[in-house]
Amino acid sequence: MTIKSLYETGQRLLRTNAFVSLAGNGLSAILGLLTLALLARLCSKGEFGIWILFLTVYSLADALRSGLILNALIRHLAAETTLPMIRRWAGAAWQLSGAFLGVMTVLIGIVVVVARVIGYGEQWPVLAGWIVGLSIVALPVNISGWLLQSRSRFKSMQAVRVGVQVLFLAFIAIGHYTNRLDSTYLLATYTLTHGLIGLGVLLAGWAQGGTLFTGTAQERRRLLDFGRFSMVSLLVSNLLRSSDRLLIGALLGPEAVVIYTLPQRLLELIEMPIRSIVITDMPRLAQLYANQSIQAWATFFNQQAGRLWIALLPLSICGFLAAQPLVQLLGGNGFSDSSNVLRFFMIYALILPLDRYAGVGLDVVNKPQLNLVKVICMLAVNVIGDVIAIQVFHSVVGVAFVSIATFLLGLLLGFQFLRRFAPVSLLTAMHTGLGSIQQFVKHVRHEWAR
Secondary structure, three states, X not given: OOXXXXXXXXXXXXXXXXXXXXXXXXXXXXXXXXXXXXXXXXXXXXXXXXXXXXXXXXXXXXXHHHHHHHHHHHHHHOOOOOHHHHHHHHHHHHHHHHHHHHHHHHHHHHHHHHHHXXXXXXXXHHHHHHHHHHHHHOHHHHHHHHHHHHXXXXXXXXXXXXXXXXXXXXXXXXXXXXXXXXXXHHHHHHHHHHHHHHHHXXXXXXXXXXXXXXXXXXXXXXXXXXXXXXXXXXHHHHHHHHHXXXXXXXXXXXXXXXXXXXXXXXXXXXXHHHHHHHHHHHHHHHHHHHOOOHHHHHHHHHHHHHHHHHHHHHHHHHHHHOHHHHHHHHHOOOOHHHHHHHHHHHHHHHHHHHHHHHXXXXXXXXXXXXXXXXXXXXXXXXXXXXXXXXXXXXXXXXXHHHHHHHHHHHHHHHHHHHOOOOXXXXXXXXXXXXXXXXXXXXHHHHHHXX
């Protein structure tokens, strides 16, 4: 393999949307970890725990809004070429976002009242106000991201995303040097960050704020008809991800949330490339299934799922062995329990790529209802297991152990459902993935020997 061919291959790779997405997600994950590491060191556990609870609820609400609109918007807008129709779809996205915000405000208010009645979450009324305020201020940022993604403008989309994180890091530095770094300061500056970036995307035209009144009932109805199904699946999936922290926060307090969240953020470094790779493979799987090439579909599925599983095996082993120094690197001293949580997460990480492919596979074969059944079963097991771990054993580490059982169940159910439509299996995926890695190593050796 010559230097010239290596350079040309590298240039082609850098121009692909898959690389831009992976690089942007990677940088975003690194900045997120940097932010977490700084706050873990600069804030008290109590203040930091309040911040984590705030982000958990806000992220859940934001994900639901995206689930309602994003996939449907991409489906209708990606191939649209006429400017009036593009503006109508953008306007419908703005209108539905505003309506969602109104419903969300009412629901959060009800949750706050119920929480106060049963004696949990004294800090929730204040957090609820900030969540609603941030949701309003962040609308231009969120909608610009949807519209840019719909038009395959990934560089601009990632620039907005990274810009929010960089500006917030700057505010953290200012708060530290002025001795004002508490939860109130974090909530205020995070909202201000989104306001400033939102103003920028409005001025750049990326959010298409002038289309607010151009959407019609037809566009809103078509977005809702498609989006309501994806929103339900996304709701259950995000509840699955956030239920651990919400239950820990409600039953054990904010400090326990911090112990669980630090290793969870390290796990995101593994989840990020999994998401990027699986999303990249999804169009190919859809194409093979549309062509009724079931055997080719199964071969490609087994190969890609097994290859990603094999690739993550050494990473998970290293993370398991180096759990203590990794947690200290991220959060400093005083988080010894977090290292045991991370060890369980590294075992659970081995299940993730196969589970992700199983979920995507069910969507591709047009069986999203089975995928929803799978996720609902996982949520039920996770919540029941978390309550037992917290109420009986008072253990954050036990909650991490429950995650292994939860995703193992999802993995087994996913492959069992898929076997009805294609010849796939766990053993075949692992064996095929190992064979693919061996072939790749032989190919590289051959090329370098030329």
